[in-house]
Amino acid sequence: MEVEVKLRIPDSETYKTLISLLSPFHIRTHNQHNNFFDGVAGQLSSKRAVLRIRFYNDQPTTKCIICLKAKAVLVNGVSRVEEDEEELDPTIGQECLTDPNRLGSLVESSRIMKRVKDEFFGEINDVEGLGFVCLGGFKNLRNVYEWKGLMIEVDETSFDFGTLYEIECESTEPEKAKELIEEFLKENGVSYSYSVASKFAIFRSGKLP
DSSP: OEEEEEEEEOSHHHHHHHHHHHGGGEEEEEEEEEEEEEETTOTTGGGTEEEEEEEEEOSSOEEEEEEEEEEEEEETTEEEEEEEEEEOOHHHHHHHHHOGGGGGGGTTTOHHHHHHHHHHOTTOOSGGGOOEEEEEEEEEEEEEEEETTEEEEEEEEEETTEEEEEEEEEOSSHHHHHHHHHHHHHHTTOOOEEOOSOHHHHHHHTSOO
8 A cells, every 4th residue: 555645736936946945855856757558448447446657767777667556545635545566677668558458468477467467357368358558648757855754756747738746755654744744835835735636537637636
Protein backbone atom coordinates (compact mmCIF):
# COMPACT_ATOMS: atom_id res chain seq x y z
CA MET A 1 0.00 0.00 0.00
CA GLU A 2 1.39 3.37 -1.07
CA VAL A 3 0.31 6.22 1.22
CA GLU A 4 1.03 9.79 0.10
CA VAL A 5 0.20 13.35 1.02
CA LYS A 6 -1.05 15.18 -2.08
CA LEU A 7 -1.44 18.95 -2.12
CA ARG A 8 -2.30 20.99 -5.20
CA ILE A 9 -0.46 24.21 -6.02
CA PRO A 10 -2.74 26.66 -7.89
CA ASP A 11 -0.49 28.12 -10.60
CA SER A 12 2.97 28.51 -12.11
CA GLU A 13 3.90 31.59 -10.05
CA THR A 14 3.14 29.81 -6.78
CA TYR A 15 5.02 26.78 -8.07
CA LYS A 16 8.11 28.93 -8.80
CA THR A 17 7.93 30.43 -5.31
CA LEU A 18 7.72 26.98 -3.76
CA ILE A 19 10.67 25.46 -5.61
CA SER A 20 12.72 28.56 -4.76
CA LEU A 21 11.92 28.12 -1.06
CA LEU A 22 12.84 24.44 -1.22
CA SER A 23 15.96 24.87 -3.39
CA PRO A 24 18.46 24.41 -0.48
CA PHE A 25 16.99 20.94 0.06
CA HIS A 26 16.96 19.79 -3.60
CA ILE A 27 18.55 16.38 -4.24
CA ARG A 28 17.42 15.34 -7.74
CA THR A 29 15.16 16.05 -10.71
CA HIS A 30 13.33 13.44 -12.81
CA ASN A 31 11.92 13.85 -16.31
CA GLN A 32 9.14 11.28 -16.39
CA HIS A 33 6.89 10.07 -19.19
CA ASN A 34 3.89 8.10 -17.94
CA ASN A 35 1.96 5.75 -20.24
CA PHE A 36 -1.15 3.80 -19.25
CA PHE A 37 -2.65 0.52 -20.45
CA ASP A 38 -5.87 -1.45 -20.06
CA GLY A 39 -7.27 -4.67 -21.46
CA VAL A 40 -9.16 -4.35 -24.74
CA ALA A 41 -12.39 -5.07 -22.85
CA GLY A 42 -11.53 -2.81 -19.90
CA GLN A 43 -10.46 -5.73 -17.73
CA LEU A 44 -8.33 -3.54 -15.44
CA SER A 45 -10.39 -0.34 -15.29
CA SER A 46 -13.54 -2.32 -14.50
CA LYS A 47 -11.80 -3.40 -11.29
CA ARG A 48 -10.39 0.06 -10.47
CA ALA A 49 -6.89 -0.89 -11.59
CA VAL A 50 -4.44 0.55 -14.10
CA LEU A 51 -1.17 -0.58 -15.63
CA ARG A 52 1.51 2.09 -16.08
CA ILE A 53 4.86 2.14 -17.83
CA ARG A 54 6.98 5.08 -16.71
CA PHE A 55 10.15 6.20 -18.43
CA TYR A 56 12.72 8.21 -16.52
CA ASN A 57 14.38 10.20 -19.28
CA ASP A 58 17.23 11.31 -17.03
CA GLN A 59 20.72 11.74 -18.43
CA PRO A 60 22.89 9.82 -18.92
CA THR A 61 20.67 6.79 -18.19
CA THR A 62 17.06 6.08 -19.12
CA LYS A 63 15.13 3.88 -16.70
CA CYS A 64 11.76 2.18 -17.17
CA ILE A 65 9.34 0.99 -14.47
CA ILE A 66 6.17 -1.04 -14.97
CA CYS A 67 3.58 -0.58 -12.24
CA LEU A 68 0.18 -2.00 -11.31
CA LYS A 69 -2.05 0.29 -9.25
CA ALA A 70 -5.46 -0.57 -7.83
CA LYS A 71 -8.24 0.65 -5.54
CA ALA A 72 -7.04 4.23 -5.14
CA VAL A 73 -8.68 6.37 -2.44
CA LEU A 74 -7.93 10.08 -1.98
CA VAL A 75 -9.41 11.81 1.09
CA ASN A 76 -8.40 15.11 2.72
CA GLY A 77 -5.14 15.31 0.81
CA VAL A 78 -4.02 11.76 1.64
CA SER A 79 -3.90 9.08 -1.09
CA ARG A 80 -3.93 5.36 -0.43
CA VAL A 81 -3.44 2.95 -3.32
CA GLU A 82 -2.34 -0.64 -3.78
CA GLU A 83 0.89 -0.46 -5.80
CA ASP A 84 3.30 -3.05 -7.18
CA GLU A 85 6.18 -2.20 -9.50
CA GLU A 86 9.35 -3.57 -11.06
CA GLU A 87 12.03 -2.40 -13.44
CA LEU A 88 11.60 -3.12 -17.16
CA ASP A 89 14.13 -2.96 -19.99
CA PRO A 90 13.51 0.46 -21.63
CA THR A 91 13.70 -1.11 -25.09
CA ILE A 92 10.89 -3.51 -24.18
CA GLY A 93 8.95 -0.62 -22.69
CA GLN A 94 9.17 1.24 -25.99
CA GLU A 95 8.04 -1.88 -27.85
CA CYS A 96 4.94 -2.00 -25.61
CA LEU A 97 4.14 1.58 -26.56
CA THR A 98 4.37 0.72 -30.25
CA ASP A 99 2.46 -2.56 -29.85
CA PRO A 100 0.52 -2.84 -26.55
CA ASN A 101 -0.03 -6.56 -27.13
CA ARG A 102 3.71 -6.98 -26.52
CA LEU A 103 2.73 -6.84 -22.84
CA GLY A 104 1.17 -10.29 -23.10
CA SER A 105 4.51 -11.84 -24.02
CA LEU A 106 6.00 -10.62 -20.72
CA VAL A 107 3.88 -12.93 -18.57
CA GLU A 108 6.72 -15.44 -18.13
CA SER A 109 9.42 -12.86 -17.38
CA SER A 110 7.56 -10.13 -15.49
CA ARG A 111 6.06 -10.60 -12.03
CA ILE A 112 3.72 -7.65 -12.67
CA MET A 113 2.43 -9.06 -15.95
CA LYS A 114 1.90 -12.49 -14.40
CA ARG A 115 -0.26 -10.76 -11.76
CA VAL A 116 -2.16 -8.90 -14.47
CA LYS A 117 -2.89 -12.15 -16.32
CA ASP A 118 -3.88 -14.08 -13.18
CA GLU A 119 -5.99 -11.34 -11.58
CA PHE A 120 -7.64 -9.70 -14.60
CA PHE A 121 -7.52 -12.28 -17.42
CA GLY A 122 -8.07 -15.40 -15.36
CA GLU A 123 -10.32 -17.01 -17.95
CA ILE A 124 -7.62 -16.82 -20.66
CA ASN A 125 -4.93 -19.51 -20.62
CA ASP A 126 -3.17 -18.61 -23.87
CA VAL A 127 -0.98 -15.49 -23.52
CA GLU A 128 -1.66 -14.71 -27.17
CA GLY A 129 -5.26 -14.20 -26.14
CA LEU A 130 -4.31 -11.30 -23.89
CA GLY A 131 -5.25 -8.04 -25.59
CA PHE A 132 -4.09 -4.61 -24.44
CA VAL A 133 -4.66 -1.01 -25.47
CA CYS A 134 -2.55 2.05 -24.71
CA LEU A 135 -4.67 4.81 -23.17
CA GLY A 136 -2.03 7.49 -23.79
CA GLY A 137 -0.13 9.42 -21.17
CA PHE A 138 1.53 12.60 -20.00
CA LYS A 139 4.90 14.05 -19.02
CA ASN A 140 5.92 15.01 -15.50
CA LEU A 141 8.85 17.08 -14.25
CA ARG A 142 9.55 16.00 -10.67
CA ASN A 143 11.86 17.85 -8.30
CA VAL A 144 12.76 15.90 -5.17
CA TYR A 145 13.70 17.50 -1.85
CA GLU A 146 14.85 16.07 1.48
CA TRP A 147 13.31 18.29 4.14
CA LYS A 148 12.83 17.64 7.87
CA GLY A 149 13.14 13.90 7.39
CA LEU A 150 10.57 13.88 4.59
CA MET A 151 11.08 13.16 0.90
CA ILE A 152 9.03 15.86 -0.80
CA GLU A 153 8.27 15.70 -4.52
CA VAL A 154 7.07 18.78 -6.39
CA ASP A 155 5.51 17.96 -9.74
CA GLU A 156 4.87 19.99 -12.87
CA THR A 157 2.59 17.71 -14.92
CA SER A 158 1.96 18.52 -18.57
CA PHE A 159 -1.36 17.31 -19.97
CA ASP A 160 -2.62 18.11 -23.45
CA PHE A 161 -5.28 20.27 -21.81
CA GLY A 162 -3.22 22.12 -19.20
CA THR A 163 -0.54 21.98 -16.51
CA LEU A 164 -0.98 20.69 -12.96
CA TYR A 165 1.29 21.60 -10.04
CA GLU A 166 1.33 19.31 -7.03
CA ILE A 167 3.24 18.33 -3.91
CA GLU A 168 3.53 14.63 -3.08
CA CYS A 169 5.10 13.07 -0.01
CA GLU A 170 5.07 9.35 0.70
CA SER A 171 4.93 8.65 4.44
CA THR A 172 4.01 5.98 6.96
CA GLU A 173 2.63 8.85 9.08
CA PRO A 174 0.73 10.89 6.50
CA GLU A 175 -1.20 13.11 8.91
CA LYS A 176 2.01 14.19 10.66
CA ALA A 177 3.74 14.78 7.32
CA LYS A 178 0.76 16.75 6.02
CA GLU A 179 0.76 18.95 9.14
CA LEU A 180 4.47 19.74 8.74
CA ILE A 181 4.11 20.59 5.05
CA GLU A 182 1.01 22.71 5.62
CA GLU A 183 2.75 24.68 8.39
CA PHE A 184 5.67 25.37 6.03
CA LEU A 185 3.36 26.52 3.23
CA LYS A 186 1.30 28.77 5.51
CA GLU A 187 4.39 30.34 7.12
CA ASN A 188 5.71 31.24 3.67
CA GLY A 189 2.41 32.43 2.22
CA VAL A 190 2.23 29.62 -0.36
CA SER A 191 -1.33 28.93 -1.52
CA TYR A 192 -2.44 25.30 -1.76
CA SER A 193 -5.44 23.01 -1.54
CA TYR A 194 -5.97 19.31 -0.98
CA SER A 195 -5.74 17.31 -4.19
CA VAL A 196 -9.11 15.85 -5.16
CA ALA A 197 -8.08 13.44 -7.94
CA SER A 198 -5.06 11.40 -9.00
CA LYS A 199 -3.06 12.45 -12.04
CA PHE A 200 -4.40 9.43 -13.91
CA ALA A 201 -8.00 10.35 -13.07
CA ILE A 202 -7.36 13.92 -14.25
CA PHE A 203 -5.77 12.60 -17.45
CA ARG A 204 -8.80 10.40 -18.15
CA SER A 205 -11.25 13.22 -17.42
CA GLY A 206 -9.59 15.46 -19.99
CA LYS A 207 -9.70 18.58 -17.82
CA LEU A 208 -8.05 20.08 -14.76
CA PRO A 209 -10.12 19.88 -11.54
